[in-house]
Amino acid sequence: MIFAMSTGSESINMFDAITGHSEKAHAILFSARLPRVLLAALVGMALATSGGAFQALLRNPLADPFILGVSGGAALGSVLAVGFRLHFIWISLLAFVGATIAMLCIFWIAKGRGRFRSTELLLTGVIFNAFCFALILFINAMVTMEEAYQILFLLIGNLEETGLGMVGIVAFFVLTGFTILTLLARRMNLLLLSDNEAKSLGINIDKLRIIVFCSASLMVGAAVAASGLIGFVGLFIPHIVRLIFGADHRILIPASGLLGAAFLILADTGARTVLMNTQYATQLPVGVITALIGAPLFMILLKRRNIM
Amino acid sequence: MNKILEIKQLSFSYGKSIVIDDISFDIRDASIVGILGPNGAGKSTLINLLSGTNAPDAGSILIDGDDLKSIPYRTLAKRVAVVPQMSSSPFAFTSLEIVLMGRTPYISPYGFESKDDIDIAIDAMKKTDCYEFASRNIDELSGGERQRVLLARALAQNPRILMLDEPTTFLDIKHISALKNTLLKLNHDGGLTIICALHDLNIASSICDHIILLKDGSIEAAGTPDEVISRPIIERVFDTSVHIEKDPTTGQPYFLI
Ligand SMILES: Nc1ncnc2c1ncn2[C@@H]1O[C@H](COP(=O)(O)OP(=O)(O)O)[C@@H](O)[C@H]1O
Ligand SMILES: [Mg+2]
Numbered sequence: 002m003i004f005a006m007s008t009g010s011e012s013i014n015m016f017d018a019i020t021g022h023s024e025k026a027h028a029i030l031f032s033a034r035l036p037r038v039l040l041a042a043l044v045g046m047a048l049a050t051s052g053g054a055f056q057a058l059l060r061n062p063l064a065d066p067f068i069l070g071v072s073g074g075a076a077l078g079s080v081l082a083v084g085f086r087l088h089f090i091w092i093s094l095l096a097f098v099g100a101t102i103a104m105l106c107i108f109w110i111a112k113g114r115g116r117f118r119s120t121e122l123l124l125t126g127v128i129f130n131a132f133c134f135a136l137i138l139f140i141n142a143m144v145t146m147e148e149a150y151q152i153l154f155l156l157i158g159n160l161e162e163t164g165l166g167m168v169g170i171v172a173f174f175v176l177t178g179f180t181i182l183t184l185l186a187r188r189m190n191l192l193l194l195s196d197n198e199a200k201s202l203g204i205n206i207d208k209l210r211i212i213v214f215c216s217a218s219l220m221v222g223a224a225v226a227a228s229g230l231i232g233f234v235g236l237f238i239p240h241i242v243r244l245i246f247g248a249d250h251r252i253l254i255p256a257s258g259l260l261g262a263a264f265l266i267l268a269d270t271g272a273r274t275v276l277m278n279t280q281y282a283t284q285l286p287v288g289v290i291t292a293l294i295g296a297p298l299f300m301i302l303l304k305r306r307n308i309m
Numbered sequence: 310m311n312k313i314l315e316i317k318q319l320s321f322s323y324g325k326s327i328v329i330d331d332i333s334f335d336i337r338d339a340s341i342v343g344i345l346g347p348n349g350a351g352k353s354t355l356i357n358l359l360s361g362t363n364a365p366d367a368g369s370i371l372i373d374g375d376d377l378k379s380i381p382y383r384t385l386a387k388r389v390a391v392v393p394q395m396s397s398s399p400f401a402f403t404s405l406e407i408v409l410m411g412r413t414p415y416i417s418p419y420g421f422e423s424k425d426d427i428d429i430a431i432d433a434m435k436k437t438d439c440y441e442f443a444s445r446n447i448d449e450l451s452g453g454e455r456q457r458v459l460l461a462r463a464l465a466q467n468p469r470i471l472m473l474d475e476p477t478t479f480l481d482i483k484h485i486s487a488l489k490n491t492l493l494k495l496n497h498d499g500g501l502t503i504i505c506a507l508h509d510l511n512i513a514s515s516i517c518d519h520i521i522l523l524k525d526g527s528i529e530a531a532g533t534p535d536e537v538i539s540r541p542i543i544e545r546v547f548d549t550s551v552h553i554e555k556d557p558t559t560g561q562p563y564f565l566i
Contacts (some may be wrong), residue, residue: 060399184419191410193398197362201393202466203386203414248400251421 049261074103
């Protein structure tokens with residue numbers, strides 16, 4: 002973490018920055034680097050934990066935090082904010098509102114069929130997502146080039162433009178969700194059995210699903226609001242943890258959270274530094290890095306071991 | 310004799326098709342009851358209703374005089390354990406982890422298993438002859454091995470009533486015989502009430518005190534194996550001709566196709 006904070010397009014000396022010897026270093030550390038690294042950690046934690054939770058909830062190893070439509074709602078919210086040329090604070094705010102509305106809609110539709118089951122949930126989520134992205138493309142077609150570029154940036158996922166206030170709000174949702182899911186971890190193991198088995202082992206499976214769904218969705222909502230759609234973290238981090246430690250959620254959930262946080266800090270450090278000394282002299286969106294590392298890694302895992 | 314289960318005018322349907330049609334019967338404490346009938350008769354559905362995993366459309370089920378509907382899942386899981394016909398999970402747990410799940414109703418919601426829980430799980434695995442796979446992943450086991458793990462999980466629940474759905478499907482003759490002995494021993498030593506959906510009449514006749522013969526969701530015949538396994542009844546229910554003999558040593562009826 003310290004390494005991540007001291008590296009960037011402008012490298013700073015930690016000691017100078019903390020003690021205030023160098024005013025510039027101090028400013029960079031506290032107003033840019035610290036919030037960014039903290040946010041990377043929180044978003045990484047949110048995505049990896051909720052990814053693991055959704056994989057259990059849907060009994061599907063290919064589930065990721067964005068599969069259930071919550072991300073579509075959040076993305077739509079932030080794109081609307083861009084489309085209406087609102088202040089950039091609104092981007093996050095509307096994203097979170099979008100995520101919450103999406104969550105309630107999906108919940109309501111899936112629940113409409115009586116029981117809250119994996120297949121209903123998966124179908125509803127996937128269709129809801131497709132609908133949101135159709136709307137996003139619709140908006141995209143109506144905005145200026147520059148705004149369209151901003152939308153692209155949102156959809157790839159990046160960790161720029163952060164203040165400590167934002168970090169605080171995200172931290173609240175992510176840490177709450179993380180705590181709830183960690184506490185539910187033992188019972189989440191039973192989500193992987195059939196509904197009948199879980200019930201006959203004394204679990205109120207409908208209630209458990211609802212709590213897991215809501216906690217994970219709020220984490221995703223906060224993460225997407227803060228940083229757009231950063232892909233792959235939520236898909237492959239839980240699988241890596243599973244390969245190392247097994248399927249028990251008591252380890253899977255907390256370990257995914259920590260590994261996700263660490264991974265995204267590193268990926269973001271990479272995003273900030275890879276192109277800094279080249280002719281482009283720019284920062285990459287972190288979503289590019291996670292996808293570039295995550296997709297091949299995931300394919301190697303799939304090939305090497307049958308995780309399905 | 311005490312009734313541990315009283316089933317009154319139970320009905321259940323999937324959409325429009327009625328699967329359990331107004332049936333009533335009692336189950337005595339510490340008895341072994343076989344639920345028999347052809348494929349699609351409603352055996353699995355009846356097990357789901359009796360174990361509380363599906364709610365009936367009409368009628369009631371009393372366990373020790375308590376209405377099943379009013380018993381919370383957790384409490385129920387300490388009284389009734391089920392060995393399902395199949396179990397699959399997208400991510401593999403080890404056999405020991407699966408058996409430890411049987412301790413769920415005894416562990417506080419946020420707690421971890423205690424040493425006692427682990428001892429009980431290991432003990433259950435030894436009883437069903439599957440301790441040797443304790444650390445193997447459940448999806449690497451054969452159907453019969455997996456079934457023994459699921460039976461161990463049910464025993465780890467320390468239930469009063471054990472329900473099994475066609476437990477012999479994947480077993481070879483050695484393990485069918487071992488299962489019969491395990492069930493008889495649990496029933497005899499522990500006073501466990503056992504309800505077993507079966508399609509094999511010979512197994513039913515060799516372990517059951519009481520047989521309920523289902524067809525199209527109704528009870529066609531009920532009684533001791535002697536009373537139920539008779540040629541006219543079986544031919545009517547299974548719609549095929551059979552040949553029934555008496556075992557010369559035990560006197561139990563057995564049949565040949
Ligand atoms: N989930 C379901 N939805 C609709 N019909 C079902 C379902 N499960 C079972 N059935 C029907 O209910 C009847 C009884 O099934 P079941 O209880 O599984 O029979 P058995 O276990 O005796 O073979 C069958 O006709 C079957 O097709
Ligand atoms: Mg069946």
